[in-house]
Amino acid sequence: MGLAVCVFCASSSRIDPHHVELAAEAGAELARRGHTLVSGGAQVSCMGAVARAARAGGARTIGVIPQALVSVEISDEDNDELIVTSDMRSRKAEMDRRSDAFLVLPGGIGTLEELFEIWTARVLGMHDKPLVILDPTGVYDPLRDLMTNLADQGFARPKIFDAVGWTGSVEEAFDLLEGRPVRIEPTAEDYAEAEP
Template identity: 75%
Template structure:
């Protein structure tokens, strides 16, 4: 499989997140997958790519032209340079069979929400997993439950994604045949209270 990993490019994070990225890259390679990532050498992005390559995996990095110098483009990967962030996400999506979300910030959340929303709407059947051994995304999970309780979301939001606390569990989820989700008119029309 070609697995897209969304993760941090921040240099101010705790070492445990870098260790998690390295473990993820090693496991991806051990399982014989290809890595698709944000194409940077910094932080978790760089750690996952280096570990994957060290394990023998092919790596593809997709980076916007404006970030080539800022995030330090990963020239050891098959590097794809895009015009902007929107085309970056589209290219990462096109090149991937599954998505794995590691701890990250605003950019990681933005990538997660776009791919999660399109999965819920039945626009793709690619599996998605959030790897969260330290509880960083627990408030997000609680928010999604609250949106569900308040009628702003349907239960399928949780059918569209797997939550994992270990690297093994995350890859096991991605390698399973995904549940087919199909959007209905009910997903687009407000119902009576």
């Protein structure tokens, strides 16, 4: 049986079209492998592209969008299931609850917020759902450098990188999602620190 894969990605219309193409490629691969898509419920930009491609391949799609963004991001009424939440926090909680794995595509601050919440919870042992960043063009290279620097400076443990897969290949991203990386077990020392 397939996974429910949550895809975090951009809703901006100002990005390079090849990012939208990447989202469509990810949606097509998700469908090819028999998975269900959980996404932000919008029909614009990468969010719309991943959902349309997944549906075109026969995948079930679940969209989750907050009421305040229904008209802004233009809710994707073609989803098999469209859930409208009261706010952003409940949107993320619903996406998390319905997902077995997380795929992060290039995106803006909303995508980063979603990434960090899932990444932090995984580092702290609050879930063992696979998390993979798909970044073939290096959009997140500065983020990777920042996280390495935080670990070097002692603000984060080196094992933060054990909690996330990082790849530039759509096929490898789904291989990692399906492989369920080893669960991170937190230590007492981890909980003694303010930051993961």
